[in-house]
Amino acid sequence: MAARSWLDDEATVIDGVRQGVMLIVRGVKRPLLTLAVTLALSGAVAAAVLVPRHGYAPKLLLRLTEADRDPTGMPQPARKLREYVMQALLTSDHLIPLIQRYSLYPSLARKNMRAALDSFREDIDVDVYQNYFVEQRVVGSEPRSARVAISYRNKDPETAVAVTRELGSLIVEREHAMRTAVSSRAEAAATSELFAVREAIADKTHTIATMQTSMQSEKAPDPVRQVELVGLMGSLAALERREAEVQKREAALSLNAAFEKRGIGLSFEIADDAEMPSNTHRRDIAYTIIAAAFFLGLPLVAMAVGSSRLKEGTP
Numbered sequence: 001m002a003a004r005s006w007l008d009d010e011a012t013v014i015d016g017v018r019q020g021v022m023l024i025v026r027g028v029k030r031p032l033l034t035l036a037v038t039l040a041l042s043g044a045v046a047a048a049v050l051v052p053r054h055g056y057a058p059k060l061l062l063r064l065t066e067a068d069r070d071p072t073g074m075p076q077p078a079r080k081l082r083e084y085v086m087q088a089l090l091t092s093d094h095l096i097p098l099i100q101r102y103s104l105y106p107s108l109a110r111k112n113m114r115a116a117l118d119s120f121r122e123d124i125d126v127d128v129y130q131n132y133f134v135e136q137r138v139v140g141s142e143p144r145s146a147r148v149a150i151s152y153r154n155k156d157p158e159t160a161v162a163v164t165r166e167l168g169s170l171i172v173e174r175e176h177a178m179r180t181a182v183s184s185r186a187e188a189a190a191t192s193e194l195f196a197v198r199e200a201i202a203d204k205t206h207t208i209a210t211m212q213t214s215m216q217s218e219k220a221p222d223p224v225r226q227v228e229l230v231g232l233m234g235s236l237a238a239l240e241r242r243e244a245e246v247q248k249r250e251a252a253l254s255l256n257a258a259f260e261k262r263g264i265g266l267s268f269e270i271a272d273d274a275e276m277p278s279n280t281h282r283r284d285i286a287y288t289i290i291a292a293a294f295f296l297g298l299p300l301v302a303m304a305v306g307s308s309r310l311k312e313g314t315p
Contacts, residue, residue, distance in 0.1 A: 038294060039294075041293065042290055042293050042294040045289060045290055045293040055123075055153040055154055055155050055160070056153065056154060056155070056156070056157040056160040056161075057125065057151045057152065057153040057160060058151060058152075058157075058160055058161045058164050058274035058275070059149050059150070059151045059164070059272060059274060060149070060150045060151065060164050060165060060167070060168040060270070060272060060273060060274040061147060061148075061149050061270070061271040061272035062147065062148045062149075062150070062168060062171065062172070062268050062269070062270060062271070063145065063146075063147055063268070063269040063270075063271050064077070064133075064145060064146045064147070064148060064266060064267070064268060065143055065144075065145040065266070065267050065269070066137075066143045066144055066145070066265070066266050066267075067143065067259060067264055067265050067266070067267070068142075068143050069256070069259070069265075070139055070252070071137045071138075071139070072139065073186070073249070073252045073253050073256050074183070074256050074259075074260075074265055075178075075179045075182040075183055075260070075265070075266075076133075077133040077144070077146070077266065078133070079131075079133055079134045081128045081131050081133060081146055081148065082126050082127070082128045082148075085126050085128075085148060085150075085171060086121075086124075086126055088174075088178070089170070089171050089174040089175060089178075090121075090124065090126075090167065090170065090171070090174075091174075092117055094170055094174065095117060095120055095121070096113065096117060098120075098163060098166055098167075098170075099113070099116055099117065099120055102159055102162065102163055104116065104120060104154075104159075104163070105119050105120065123152055123153045123154065124150070124151070124152050124167065125149075125150070125151045125152075125153070126148065126149070126150055127148070127149040128146060128147070128148050128149075129146075129147055129149075130145070130146060130147050131146040131147075132144040132145055132146060133146050147271070148171070149272075150164060150167050150168050150171065150274075151164055151274070152164045152167060161274050161275070164274040165273070165274055168270070168274070172268045175266065175268075176260075176263050176266075179260045179265055179266060180257070180260045180261050182260075183253070183256050183257040183259075183260040183261075183265070184257050184260075184261075186253050186256075186257070187250070187253045187254050187256075187257040190246065190249050190250035190253045190254075191250055191254075193246050193250075194243070194246045194247055194250050197239060197242055197243045197246055198243060200239055201236065201239045201240060201243060204232060204235060204236045204239060205236065207232060208229065208232050208233060208236060211225065211228070211229050211232070212229065215229070
């Protein structure tokens with residue numbers, strides 16, 4: 001006969017179910033106490049879901065995706081995206097008009113706009129996740145993306161939704177403007193460089209032509225001038241090669257600038273528009289939670305009451 005292990009003495013699942021049923025039956029024998037505790041717990045849940053909130057914070061979710069192009073000539077998204085959004089995009093000169101338009105923090109704004117602005121920033125939450133812009137992208141790799149969630153907390157749900165959406169629009173507009181400015185400056189710099197190279201080629205070509213004409217009129221060739229002419233022709237070839245490179249870069253930057261002006265260098269897709277459920281919908285959800293708390297809590301409370309009776313030795 002095999003020796004028994006400690007597992008043989010452990011209760012089975014059926015034993016656990018049987019014991020649970022027994023505790024529920026014992027609890028049901030004290031219906032008033034069981035019902036009172038269940039109602040108390042349901043009331044606590046009801047208070048939590050029905051009592052008006054101190055504030056609403058709807059969330060607007062933006063999905064950022066860069067264009068499927070050579071990343072070397074495009075403005076690079078910030079790696080520390082949250083800090084960039086809060087410090088570079090949501091600047092004071094753009095937040096103050098929102099405070100004035102929606103009459104936010106009216107008493108504070110009348111006394112000290114800087115204090116109202118600080119309170120506004122405290123009620124704004126920016127969360128960044130799935131941020132693949134932290135990784136360096138190389139030519140041929142897949143476009144990177146990130147998700148930015150923006151929310152603004154206010155005691156009035158309509159104001160919270162409206163301001164949250166305004167903040168989302170502000171982020172998109174500001175980033176589009178900044179990327180357009182960066183790409184336009186890069187295009188302008190490349191165009192200026194191309195003009196400078198072409199001007200240098202024209203000057204060098206004129207100098208070579210003038211020297212050749214002068215040398216043809218000479219009776220005897222001057223070795224020094226011949227060496228100088230060879231050097232000029234070599235530098236002209238180098239300038240022509242540089243012109244081809246700059247022209248190619250200028251064309252690519254010009255195309256990138258056109259992409260940015262059309263807003264497709266970095267696309268923004270609204271995944272969640274900060275929509276708040278209606279009062280009727282919120283009330284229906286609350287009633288469902290309360291009903292679930294009552295009917296799910298009833299057997300648990302009955303087990304707890306039955307367990308207390310078991311400890312007292314009451315049958």
